Amino acid sequence: PWFLKNIDVEKSVHRADYQAQLARLQAGGSVSKLKPGPEVVHNALRHALLSQRPRPHYVVTVPARIGAALKRILPASMLYRVLARRA
Structure with missing residues (x-):
């Protein structure tokens, strides 16, 4: 992901949020019925x-x-x- 180039996830105060986002991205992202193709x-x-x-x-x-x-x-x-x- 692009944000890994500029952000040290492990030292960030938002570490939990970044890790959750990374997990979603690695799992293929979330598919929402509200998002059109x-x-x-x-x-x-x-x-x-x-x-x-x-x-x-x-x-x-x-x-x-x-x-x-x-x-x-x-x-x-x-x-x-x-x-x-x-x-």
């Missing part, structure tokens, strides 16, 4: 490049769609509280 991103990119009037933003993942919907229906202060809880 590359074909979804390809379709959005293709549309953006070939369209006469491409949209300014393309929402691809499920969490991004949920965030876009929440942004439309919630007041800003409530949206920020929801986002702060998820961070």
Whole structure:
């Protein structure tokens, strides 16, 4: 992994987090149903490049769609509280 070039995992205060991430990567990563495959991103990119009037933003993942919907229906202060809880 790229971060091993710059970070001494054994001496880091975040050692447990790095080791958990390394274990996930060595096991093949986590497969999430919320993450689309590359074909979804390809379709959005293709549309953006070939369209006469491409949209300014393309929402691809499920969490991004949920965030876009929440942004439309919630007041800003409530949206920020929801986002702060998820961070």
